[in-house]
Amino acid sequence: MKVIKYITFFIILAAPASCKKYLDLVPDNTLKLENIFTLREDAWNALAKVYSYMPKDGDVHATTWTLGDEWIGRLDYNDNTGLLRAMRIMRGLQSQSSPQLGLWSGTQGGRPMYQAIRQADVFLANIDRVRDMTEVERSDWKAQVKMLKAYYMFLLVERYGPIVIPDKIAEPETPTEELFLPRSKVEDCFTYILNLINEAIPLLDERAGENEAGQIDQIVAKAIKARILFFRASPFFNGNREYYGDFVNEKGEPFFPQQYDNEKWKLAIDAINEAIAIAEANGKGLYTFDKVPYLYDRTAFDKNGANMQKLYDLRMLIVDPWNKEVVWGNSNIDYYGGGEIPHGSNMRLPEGYGDGVINNPGFSWQWLGATYQMAERYYTKNGLPIEEDLTFNMSTRQNITRTPGDGTSEYEPLRGIMQPNVETINLYLNREPRFYANLAITGGYWRTHTVRINTIMYANRDGGFNSSQHTTDYFATGIGVKKFVHPESQSGAWQRTVKYPYPIIRMADLYLMKAEALNEYSGPSAQVYEEINKIRRRAGIPDVQTVWANGSVCRTPGKHLTKEGLRDIILQERSVEFAFEGQHYWDMLRHKRAPAVFSAPIWGWNHAGTNGQDFFRLQVKQERRFTINDCLTPIDLNEMNTNGKLIQNPGW
Numbered sequence: 001m002k003v004i005k006y007i008t009f010f011i012i013l014a015a016p017a018s019c020k021k022y023l024d025l026v027p028d029n030t031l032k033l034e035n036i037f038t039l040r041e042d043a044w045n046a047l048a049k050v051y052s053y054m055p056k057d058g059d060v061h062a063t064t065w066t067l068g069d070e071w072i073g074r075l076d077y078n079d080n081t082g083l084l085r086a087m088r089i090m091r092g093l094q095s096q097s098s099p100q101l102g103l104w105s106g107t108q109g110g111r112p113m114y115q116a117i118r119q120a121d122v123f124l125a126n127i128d129r130v131r132d133m134t135e136v137e138r139s140d141w142k143a144q145v146k147m148l149k150a151y152y153m154f155l156l157v158e159r160y161g162p163i164v165i166p167d168k169i170a171e172p173e174t175p176t177e178e179l180f181l182p183r184s185k186v187e188d189c190f191t192y193i194l195n196l197i198n199e200a201i202p203l204l205d206e207r208a209g210e211n212e213a214g215q216i217d218q219i220v221a222k223a224i225k226a227r228i229l230f231f232r233a234s235p236f237f238n239g240n241r242e243y244y245g246d247f248v249n250e251k252g253e254p255f256f257p258q259q260y261d262n263e264k265w266k267l268a269i270d271a272i273n274e275a276i277a278i279a280e281a282n283g284k285g286l287y288t289f290d291k292v293p294y295l296y297d298r299t300a301f302d303k304n305g306a307n308m309q310k311l312y313d314l315r316m317l318i319v320d321p322w323n324k325e326v327v328w329g330n331s332n333i334d335y336y337g338g339g340e341i342p343h344g345s346n347m348r349l350p351e352g353y354g355d356g357v358i359n360n361p362g363f364s365w366q367w368l369g370a371t372y373q374m375a376e377r378y379y380t381k382n383g384l385p386i387e388e389d390l391t392f393n394m395s396t397r398q399n400i401t402r403t404p405g406d407g408t409s410e411y412e413p414l415r416g417i418m419q420p421n422v423e424t425i426n427l428y429l430n431r432e433p434r435f436y437a438n439l440a441i442t443g444g445y446w447r448t449h450t451v452r453i454n455t456i457m458y459a460n461r462d463g464g465f466n467s468s469q470h471t472t473d474y475f476a477t478g479i480g481v482k483k484f485v486h487p488e489s490q491s492g493a494w495q496r497t498v499k500y501p502y503p504i505i506r507m508a509d510l511y512l513m514k515a516e517a518l519n520e521y522s523g524p525s526a527q528v529y530e531e532i533n534k535i536r537r538r539a540g541i542p543d544v545q546t547v548w549a550n551g552s553v554c555r556t557p558g559k560h561l562t563k564e565g566l567r568d569i570i571l572q573e574r575s576v577e578f579a580f581e582g583q584h585y586w587d588m589l590r591h592k593r594a595p596a597v598f599s600a601p602i603w604g605w606n607h608a609g610t611n612g613q614d615f616f617r618l619q620v621k622q623e624r625r626f627t628i629n630d631c632l633t634p635i636d637l638n639e640m641n642t643n644g645k646l647i648q649n650p651g652w
Contacts (some may be wrong), residue, residue, distance in 0.1 A: 012370045027084075037126040040133040046123050047141055050148050053116030054330050055103075055155065055580065057502045060344045060368055061085055062109035064101060065582035070374050071481070071600050071622055074367040076472045085109045090598060092625030096634035096652045103159050113152045114166065116131045116295045120149040121169045125566070136170050143203035147224065150196040154228050158586070159633045160649065161237075161244070162255040165192050182249065182645040186256050192234045197225045204495055207282050212329065213322055214501060219282055220328040222275040223505045223633070229271045230513050233264035233520070234590035237633070243592065243628055247650050265521035272514045276507075279327055284507055286538050287325035294487060296452040300416025307433070308416050310540040314437035315447070318581075319486040321500040325508065329501025342369035342484045342497065347440065348469070349449040349491060350462040360492035361473065364449070369475035370439055370580070372603040372618065375427060378576055379433040383541030384548075385572060386427075388555045397427040400612045403443055418443050419454050423612050433540045440480030442615070447487035455480075458615045465607045476621050477604025483580055508535050508577055516570045523563045531571060535577055544569060567591075589631055598626035627651070 031214050056062040060073070066086040084109055085100040094100055096109050106112025123145045127138060127485045156163045162183040184192075201221045208217040229239055239260030247255050289312035293301050303310045317325065333350055346364035380389040387394060406412035408421035417436050418424070424443030440463060446453040455463040457478040465474040486498035515531035533543045548554060548560040548569070559565035571591065575584045588594040602622040609615030631652025640646050
């Protein structure tokens with residue numbers, strides 16, 4: 001009966017508005033599936049419906065991007081189960097009665113992936129009925145839906161491990177034993193998913209047209225395949241006896257592979273190479289800013305051009321819509337929904353900026369910020385972690401200092417990046433360009449509302465806590481995130497914000513996946529270094545083998561020469577390059593580091609401090625608790641009670 005409900009749901013929502021009158025004339029329970037696959041327009045609506053199940057990465061309350069230790073939200077949201085759900089998971093508040101971000105049945109902000117898979121199966125079973133479309137187009141749409149089915153299944157495996165493989169559509173007359181199926185082994189799930197992808201890829205258009213941006217083509221499909229094989233080869237899914245040695249099916253067989261297979265990395269390498277080759281052949285590559293800089297930065301570009309170019313390359317990377325680095329982007333965003341990441345993280349326009357424009361907090365809510373951990377995670381200007389750089393004094397990093405004054409030679413490399421002669425701390429100086437492009441800090445700049453704001457994050461200053469405006473809308477750690485706010489986005493109305501696709505896969509990810517896979521398969525090599533250096537050069541920092549071999553700068557010279565050492569370097573490179581994009585959580589999970597890394601409390605500055613001495617005092621902002629049990633999402637108890645063949649994930 002549950003399957004029938006899903007099919008009915010599809011009929012109601014997939015039918016175009018023009019069919020409403022027709023549907024009214026059909027007696028209850030007589031509408032057949034083939035009737036909604038008569039015309040191309042109907043099939044197009046059905047295709048859009050399958051795409052509509054993509055996860056809500058942009059919704060601050062339903063996104064997985066806030067998993068991990070990078071983001072911190074409004075502290076008054078602590079006890080509301082419907083808000084900031086990913087952070088509730090990180091606080092140890094996951095629940096088996098109604099799982100946060102549950103994909104199995106769509107609980108607490110999660111998208112119902114099995115419902116999505118059934119929609120895909122209905123599409124595939126009926127698309128051949130459509131009369132007014134070409135066979136080439138029909139074949140491409142089928143392939144897109146197969147890819148979506150495979151991707152949705154991967155999201156389930158990523159979240160749950162072993163899943164139920166939906167091999168056939170259930171009909172009203174389907175026997176009970178075929179309706180309720182057990183979970184399959186993780187390796188069998190990956191095999192099923194990859195077979196679907198291999199069926200689909202040859203039938204896809206090589207590259208979607210401009211009017212189909214965001215739809216799956218061969219470029220996207222090969223990148224998805226590469227990511228799936230990359231996860232399959234990673235230690236969490238490859239020989240995970242440590243976590244799941246006793247997690248077995250009804251026959252007593254382990255759900256997870258128990259023996260590590262190094263050859264899985266070779267399969268990942270081959271797929272990554274294919275993905276990179278087709279992407280580059282179609283003009284994809286690392287983004288660089290090639291437009292006219294904003295008027296308020298013209299002087300800085302004239303006097304500090306090289307550093308400002310790097311800043312713009314990194315500052316505009318995500319928000320410049322459909323730029324060449326985007327391999328696959330999600331533009332199916334509900335802008336009127338529960339609140340977007342750019343809106344939650346955008347700073348309000350302080351008084352005195354924008355030629356007398358009155359500040360309006362709408363769509364610049366100023367309550368989603370960065371953790372203190374992120375301020376330390378970025379590299380120094382030498383491209384090293386702060387604890388590894390001998391030129392960086394760890395013991396004085398939180399001491400208050402001042403930036404050089406305007407007109408001095410020391411200030412010129414900072415022009416347009418940090419304010420002159422302003423109070424800040426040592427931690428904020430001599431850092432890599434991504435630090436300044438992504439984080440809003442005391443003494444820096446924030447380009448938003450079409451102006452450049454001189455940020456001082458103290459209370460009642462530009463960017464800081466202001467009790468007269470709102471007692472709950474403030475950056476709880478005193479550190480903001482600029483990465484997702486377009487400089488031209490303004491407040492007051494949704495129409496005044498600049499929209500762009502949320503990156504699911506970008507070229508930098510493919511290059512760093514290749515570096516990691518090569519290192520895991522055969523250890524450090526010139527080829528591994530080259531893939532990492534593509535990202536580092538765009539970021540304006542030295543090549544990895546150059547700086548890590550320099551004993552006068554590096555505390556642990558030669559770390560890059562071992563597989564284990566280079567693994568750490570690659571993972572930190574990923575944590576910086578993809579900061580706040582939802583990647584770091586999965587990287588730590590793939591390498592079975594998540595429980596150790598994510599159980600530390602979230603720290604931040606005293607947001608109520610009105611001067612440096614009071615502000616720059618670290619405080620625990622939120623306790624976190626993340627255990628091995630949290631690595632897999634619990635299956636909803638309703639599902640467990642409905643299907644007696646399901647085995648719950650360990651610890652739940």
